[in-house]
Amino acid sequence: MKIKSILSNIVLYGRSTWQIVKSRLQPKKGLNDILNYRYISDRLATSGQPTAEEFSLIYHAGYQTVLNLAPPNASNALPNEPAIVSGLGMDYINIPVVWDSPTLADFTKFCDVMQAHRERPIFVHCAMNMRVSAFVYLYRRLIMGVSEPEAYQLMTTIWHPNETWQQFIENAIASYSSSP
Numbered sequence: 001m002k003i004k005s006i007l008s009n010i011v012l013y014g015r016s017t018w019q020i021v022k023s024r025l026q027p028k029k030g031l032n033d034i035l036n037y038r039y040i041s042d043r044l045a046t047s048g049q050p051t052a053e054e055f056s057l058i059y060h061a062g063y064q065t066v067l068n069l070a071p072p073n074a075s076n077a078l079p080n081e082p083a084i085v086s087g088l089g090m091d092y093i094n095i096p097v098v099w100d101s102p103t104l105a106d107f108t109k110f111c112d113v114m115q116a117h118r119e120r121p122i123f124v125h126c127a128m129n130m131r132v133s134a135f136v137y138l139y140r141r142l143i144m145g146v147s148e149p150e151a152y153q154l155m156t157t158i159w160h161p162n163e164t165w166q167q168f169i170e171n172a173i174a175s176y177s178s179s180p
Contacts, residue, residue: 030057031045031047031057031058031061033054034047034048034050034054034057034058035047035048035049035050035128035129036048036128036129036158037129038129038133038154038157038158040136040140040154042121043118043119043120043121043122044121044122044124044136045061045063045121045123045124046123046124046125046129046132046133046136047123047125047129047132048076048125048126048127048128048129049070049074049076049077049078049125049126049127049128050125051078052078052080052084055081055084055085055088055090056088058090058123059088059089059090061121062121063090063121063122063123064090064091064117064120064121064122065090065091065092065093065117065120065121065122065123066085066090066091066092066093066122066123066124066125067093067094067095067110067113067114067117067122067123067124067125068081068092068093068094068095068124068125068126069094069095069096069097069106069110069124069125069126069131069132069135070096070097070125070126070127070131071096071097071098072094072096074126074127075127076127077127082094090123091117093113095109095110095113097126097131097135099127099131100164101164102131102134102164102165102168103168104171104172104175106135107135107138107172110135110139111139111143114139114143115143124136128158128159129158130158130159130161130165133154133155133157133158133159134155134161134165134168134169136151136154136155137151137152137154137155137169138169138172138173138176140154141173142172142173142176
């Protein structure tokens with residue numbers, strides 16, 4: 001691993017840790033208080049890892065499905081998240097995208113879930129909204145036809161992808177661009 005990549009990961013980890021601490025110390029009034037929450041449309045919103053109490057806010061906001069892109073062993077994961085979400089009456093789906101090795105298969109599964117739930121409000125999260133923001137960027141650009149600048153701008157409100165994720169994004173774009 002290159003020094004630049006190691007330093008980038010250290011900076012991301014430190015920033016992420018600070019955001020988690022800051023988010024957990026603030027009183028929760030609404031969806032905007034969820035870690036790295038982003039409203040995309042009436043049927044799509046994203047965030048970092050919600051707390052058990054925040055899933056209630058998500059449910060009351062009308063979301064019917066929760067899609068989690070973080071592995072169950074992510075550092076800030078809720079071990080009982082599937083039960084919490086299902087207990088509120090929402091569908092729960094997990095596509096565990098490994099941080100250091102996102103795959104086109106992961107993205108294809110994500111697209112399949114998004115298409116299957118396109119008529120229902122869906123809330124997508126991961127640990128920090130970095131995996132999700134990259135996947136949503138690609139989905140909006142490649143599947144929904146949103147312009148590259150508009151789709152990219154939303155992702156950069158969360159982060160600027162590191163080398164691993166930039167390569168993944170480029171591979172996904174090339175793969176979908178060469179598809180019939």
